[in-house]
Amino acid sequence: MYDVLIIGCGIVGAAAAFELSRYDLKIGVLEKDNDVANGATKANNAIFHAGYDSVPGTLESKLIVKGLRMSKELCKKLDVECKDIAAMVVAMNEPQMEKIRHLVEQGKANGVEGIRLITREEILEREPNVNPAVIGGLLAPEAGIVNPWELCIALAETAVRNGAEVMLSTEVKAITKKDGIFVVETNNGTYEAKYVVNAAGNWADRIHAMVGGKGFTQHYDAGEYFLFDKNQCSQVHSLVFACSVEKGYKGTTILPTVHGNLLAGPNFYRVDEPDDVATDSERMAILKQRILEVVPTINFREVIRTYAGIRPNTDVGDFIIAESEQCSHFINLGGMKSPALTCSTAIAEMMCDILRDCGLELKKKDHFIDTRKRIVFHLLSEEEKKAVIAENPLYGQVVCRCETVTEGEIVAAIHRPIVPRTVDAIKRRCNAGLGRCQGGFCGPKVVEILARELGVSPVDILMDEEGSYILTGPTKEVH
């Protein structure tokens, strides 16, 4: 019997597990995929938002400034790549400028520190590659960039170290309530719990419906992105947003990532299914033009990857953080679209308050772990590099040459609390395959290391989700 079962281990579910693991509780997290951070958490623009987009009065607006501060602090404690960087929204015409003046007022109402209008001259001084046709913009100095999946992994891992359990490849099929106890049926056995937290992202309305819940319906608002080689990274130095006058769309962003690449996107379109992340060449051609209108110097020959993600939006349009009106002790964390990544820790804190109000006793543990340390080889000084190789020679063997990822880091990742079993899971933890050759060289080596460390055949190693097999069998055995 679990005190709390959390459904979904994206950034919101992981933050919920981490917050709850402060207390003397039995916590379980059910994740349908074979790794955490595998939905919207892995396909977004990796930003900590400053908070001027949120309409005053909404839940979003109440959590954003606090969430930004909490998330940044947590990144430091949990050893997650995160960098303070200013956000800039630029206008190319008067209607956009009008919107920007409104955003500045909104930002001030939400308590966004240092937000102000800036002139064309200041924009071009800070960002010389921005289109000189820009007429003005806003600056919010306190935004940030982050590695979103690493934050999710860090939260989930630390929750596990604090006693929570994360069940991967465990998809919830049905939920019933018997004598006040939830019975959660999955492909992987039945789980019982006193409280259920719905952090199922784009599947949240379907999970809620399992307990007869209604009140919100998902909108699958997708967006596409271009990721560029590191040689394009210095095109911009802040988060440069092309001002969008469309409702619910923050506009295309051009930004340096924490990994040192350049990222540009998203656009905004609606799809029918929560997992329809196919890209479309016509849409992307329009997106490319939109990006070039803002920063004309970007070289699209240097694109190393394109992808799409889906914002877990709903018809409510705001975060939904509340006990279900139809089912008591069932807490929805729904509508977790942007800026949910920024707010995730503040959302989790609010969830704890709701659970307490619902009657769950929250008693703090004596020894709560809230720090994490890992070796990211390429970030070490020369002296530190020498020392770690001397201690463990596997750190001397480079596997991914583009990102300088060592075998030591990969082996360490495989033996951490949430075991990565796929090539993409290794990519998310170690950056192997994230670089310009996109795993062309290190892919076979990563397959070999995973198979060796997990004690399975290379044929069993997947690229990503169930069914994404890489190898079909030994040679000579095709037919």
Add this chain to the structure above:
Amino acid sequence: MKNYDLIVIGGGAAGMAAAVSACKNGVESVLIIERDDALGGILNQCIHNGFGLHYFKEELTGPEFAERFADMVRELPIEVKLNTMVLEITEDHKVKCMSSKDGYEELQAKAIVLAMGCRERTRGAIDIAGDRPAGIMTAGMAQRFVNMDGYMCGKKVLILGTGDIGLIMARRMKLEGAEVVGILARGSYPKGLKRNVVQCLEDFGIPLYLSHNITNIIGKHRIEKVIVAETDAKKEVIPGTEKEFDCDTVLLSVGLIPENELSKGAGVELDRKTSGAYVYENMETNIPGIFACGNVLHVHDLVDFVAAESDKAGAAVAEYIKNGEKGGDIFTVKNGDRVSYTVPQKIRKDNVGKAGVDICFRVPNIYSSVRISITDGEKEICGFNRDYMEPGEMEKVRVPGVLLDKASGDTLTVSIVDQEGK
């Protein structure tokens, strides 16, 4: 800090040939740094034959060709560091590298040869829309799985791009029992060598689709099908010509990119046309004492030419260590009409002997009955007739020293012109 006369970055064909040549020409302490666990580079996974016809005058497989050079390396006093990654090269010839065995090291060389080879262009670089399932990989990665690791990576294979690795892998997958449903050329002619088109596709009945491209990849977890359409003269998709291929694998053979990230760090200037260094006639880059050869300089179609070019680089290293930097007047080699690039891009007049200087280049299209014309201003200093030229075959001409002496300007232009009367 350990000192060497020469450090060669990369132990493939180029690196080994340069090291051997330098050593034979009197360079005393030579080190090859190789990131993999054996010398040979990509040759080790090229288990097909067709190597060595020019250089060794006999037909060898890739591993055999590599072994010939590895034997020479072992016979000479050349030091080799395997499983060692170079992290940084500096303008003043310092090399920072690391391995499990020797840890993190900083080495000093009098001269450096860049021989890092190239990497393959990926899906992101060529902008194919659709899902992101497993089963999409570069032809070279598939080659490694099949030939080195002993695993198949697909049963029904579509290949995009007609580079040589794509052609070779079409045959390889077929031989291993996979069905190869087709190979697509984005342009109107195959990119690879003619002999590979014949021996790998025609001999095995593998359908070649000229002027076709992939427009969409479908499959949630593994590829289920691929949508292909015809392309026009500008390589743009022609709407309405789409057809569906039922397959589980797409191999990409859509170009090679010289791996020059280390070179850039050392201040080596790169030519946008080759994505390799600008070099002088002796394979020296703009940084004195740093040389480049093989696929890191420009993508070759035959390893034999890589070896010959690297011999030259090795000899030049010996000369540099003995007599120092070269100076004097310079010809700039310019790409004229119908020439995509040239190597070298600069020629030091005083450094060309009677034997003359080799100029390698490629053409952007297929031409018949043309003349390679090398001009000094308006004046042609030499010309070579060709019945047939195509982008897949690198062209090489030698400009004799006596003819070069006649040139009075500072620019040599290489162009393709019509033969007189044609």
